[in-house]
Amino acid sequence: MRAKRCFFNAFSGLFSQFVSVALGVIIPRLVLVQLGSEANGLLSATQQALVYLDLLESGIGTAALQALYKPAAEQDRAAVSGIFNAIRREYAKVGIAYAVLVCGLSVLFPFFIKTELPFFTVLLTVLLGSMGQAVRFLFQAKYRVLLQAEGRGYVLINANLLLTVSISIGKIILLICGLSLIAVQLLCFLCGLLQTVLLTLYAKKQYSWLNRAVPPDTTATAQHRAVLVHQISGLIFQNTDVLLLSVVCGLKTTSVYSMYVMLFGMVGTAVSAINGSVSFALGQTYHTDRAHFLRLYRAFETYNMALTFALYLTADVFILPFLKLYTAGVTDISYLDPVLPHLFVCTYLLSNGRAAAQRVIEYAGHFQKTQNRSVIESVINLLISLLLVVPLGMYGVLIGTIAALLYRTNDMIFYASHKLLHAPARRTYRKFLCNGVLFVLLWFSAKALPLPLNSYPALLLSAAVFCIFSLLLFTVLGSALDCDARRVLFDIWRRTVMTVLQKANTFAAK
Known part of the structure; x- marks a missing residue:
């Protein structure tokens, strides 16, 4: 079921x-x-x-x-x-x-x-x-x-x-x-x-x-008040940028920033949809079968990271050509910026890369024990953003976000590994590092290719092919790095195929 x-x-x-x-x-x-x-x-x-x-x-x-x-x-x-x-x-x-x-x-x-x-x-x-x-x-x-x-x-x-x-x-x-x-x-x-x-x-x-x-x-x-502290910190962390830009830089700058948030956010929603599809199963298993949960957790961390890196790599490569077509005819402000995609990708990779550790903390109910860490993350983001928004605008608020994520992502990985899973954190860092190296290599390879990006059909086709190829490579890399995750993936695949074949035979018999 x-x-x-x-x-x-x-x-x-x-x-x-x-x-x-x-x-x-x-x-x-x-x-x-x-x-x-x-x-x-x-x-x-x-x-x-x-x-x-x-x-x-x-x-x-x-x-x-x-x-x-x-x-x-x-x-x-x-x-x-x-x-x-x-x-x-x-x-x-x-x-x-x-x-x-x-x-x-x-x-x-x-x-x-x-x-x-x-x-x-x-x-x-x-x-x-x-x-x-x-x-x-x-x-x-x-x-x-x-x-x-x-x-x-x-x-x-x-x-x-x-x-x-x-x-x-x-x-x-x-x-x-x-x-x-x-x-x-x-x-x-x-x-x-x-x-x-x-x-x-x-x-x-x-x-x-x-x-x-x-x-x-x-x-x-x-624990809802402890959860509230996390939510307040999260909202300050996630939503300060738009409001700060609206007040300091005006709604036109906010529109540019929001356009990148919208496009990268679509990728984030796709990742969240897949993560959310298994969240209830992980949550229930955490409370009923810890040994099985640990196997599922490792597989989730490995392949969530592969999915995240592959999708955001595709977004980083193709977002500027897409925006060039998408904002053609809009003259009140320019939406093309070669630096913004890289800054956004850094924020999303750091944020989504800690998803597995964050879920373990939530399943364990350690909201009160980690609320101070969440507050520190928000304070770092808010202070650096306030300091840099006037001289650097959009770059400033994104640098503030990245600085806060560097602190909190590392903190979550260490907390989940040592406090809850009683396992070394180096496994997660090894996956992060190897995926990051592959990300950079594929990005430079894509930029060296003469891709046809002057029309929507050509751009979308190129992006789809590149995404599938990247996802395959990141999945193979993850499987090579984590034997336990590979076994879980093969086991799920085997059971899925067997279920489909059984239903097909039942249908044919009728």
Whole structure:
């Protein structure tokens, strides 16, 4: 059952990402052409500002998710009901508080950003872009945690895919027709509202066995304040750059920065979709079979690193040729910068390369024990970014991010290895170093090739071929470096093939 749900999660995640990328690259181009770079920058700044309001969630979902893994694996419905009743009560408070605060933010936001857009355009853009989250906290959030713990992430992915397609098609139509930014945001709100209703109805039917008479298990969210510290640190770390650039450098600079974030973020979402497809299986196994977990962990670390390096190498090689085609005709600011891709790649490699260690810390519930480290990471990022944003602009905030990641990634690897896994950290560093060397060699090789990059079909075909070739090389390298991971991969492949053959024989017999 776990393998089946992992497959569904991975397939749904990758398919969703493919569709999202196909539609997502169209919309910012239309916004730039139809509404200008300031409107694009406003949307990005609004999204980043609203992320801070998610702190009201106070780590409830993350803490409850870790607590749910064990009873979900053991199918203990009474324990699941107790945890569910606890988070249901907490999310009701969060939803009300969120709705009140977004109203205040909508009024204040126009005074804090550097823009020539009308006051009410900024106000309504923020308000319509944020009220959907308040509704989700009130009605949907509690079910999302339960679906994730049981490995039904593919349901959430498919629901988000439907929402993305609906919003994207609607945005394209509205922008082509020349409608305003407010109309676009209203469409997003209404589509999100419909998705919340449908997903809530599905979850109520799926979990009709939940017993609301079971006393709330408040111990399940006991660490939510420690999780909140991590979330605050993470939000400062991840979202300082856009807000800082919006205030210091203006929305046009924010638009350039956000364009790179969007494109590299699509790669990150693809990696996260695959990682998330196996997260519930790793979490449940951590609490039920530690020996098997260690084997799965090593394989996850090895092949997650191979996937991460291959995808970001492809992005680094092809992002500037793509942006040259994508921003043709946009003259209010230049989007081409030969240094930015390398800085972004450094941040994403460091961030995604620690994913395995980060998950172990979360499964172990060591939120409180590591919260000070998370705060230090944010302080490093914030201080260096503040010092360098004026003289260096986008380069400055990215250097701040890289400096913070160098500290925290190493800290996570050492903590997970020595405190939780009781294994040497040198294995992870050896993988990092070897993958990094291969990354540099392939990058220079790609730049030496006369690739046809003057049209979208030629560029996409070249990128696809290069990505497949790179992924194969990084996978072979990872398998050579880690024998245990190679055995796990072959075992999973063997069982998958046998299952497919058995089902094919059964179907043929019928």
